[in-house]
Amino acid sequence: MGSKNKLKRFSENETFSNVIQPTRDEVIKGFFLKGKWASHFKNENPIVLELGCGKGEYTVGLAKQNRDKNHIGVDIKGARLWRGAKTALAENLENVAFLRTQIELIDLMFVKGEISEIWITFPDPQIKYKRTKHRLTNPQFLEKYKHILKPGGLMHLKTDSEYLHGYTLGLLQGMGAKVLYANHDVYRNEGSPKEVLEIQTFYENQYLEKGKPITYIQFRIT
Incomplete structure (x- = not known):
């Protein structure tokens, strides 16, 4: 531009x-x-x-x-x-x-508790270790989200990055968070919520054209 x-x-x-x-x-x-x-x-x-x-x-x-x-x-x-x-x-x-x-x-x-739900859609996965602090699902960010979410508030991560998907699942398991749903290829495996399938971003369309699987996690940290 x-x-x-x-x-x-x-x-x-x-x-x-x-x-x-x-x-x-x-x-x-x-x-x-x-x-x-x-x-x-x-x-x-x-x-x-x-x-x-x-x-x-x-x-x-x-x-x-x-x-x-x-x-x-x-x-x-x-x-x-x-x-x-x-x-x-x-x-x-x-x-x-x-x-x-x-x-x-x-x-x-x-x-505290002002937000009901948080979506994180196709963030930069920040794969390099030195970039961990910028990863939007790192422990520090999750603590910030936990503060502003209502008790039982939902979180969603939709990404083309299998690395970020796996990293986040592992982190959530370690902290005792409740994973409600996880799918490593939402358009090939059934069961994803309609808003995951029916809404697509500019970048998501690019990834789909390249044949990249789209992953999704729904979870609670409060």
Whole structure:
């Protein structure tokens, strides 16, 4: 994407009512929506997060399927989440918001138990050992998720990375988490939830064209 297109999207994001872009300092000093997301959505419906939402396909797709829930896509790359925000506005999806921030700050964006469900869709698996701290299902991140999730809140990991799938399953077993469902090839093995099969991201389509299996885990850490 050219720099002019990026600048245009950054500028449009500033005008979108469904895009929130706090600075790092604003988050650390006290994020204004922490514990008050119901005021943004103007209802008390459950909140579902998509972490590393990219173009927002899952956030928008889930919002269409679940109008009784509020959906927030989180990503640091504004030029990508612009697509999802624009689509949500065009389709009058009032249960959608996009939060541009670092996922490492996620526990500063919500109070304890404010989130009902978390989706992690096609994150960078960060396979190299020195990149473990950036892996979105490492123990440190899971602790952050545990803090903001309601008791019994669901987590979902959908990825093309067999490494990340296996790493996460092993980690969950070691910490005594409850794995509700795991599938190493969702389109060839039956039983996956409909939202796993019916919603596909930009990157997922690329992986499927290459014949890569798509894996999925549903689990609880609270």
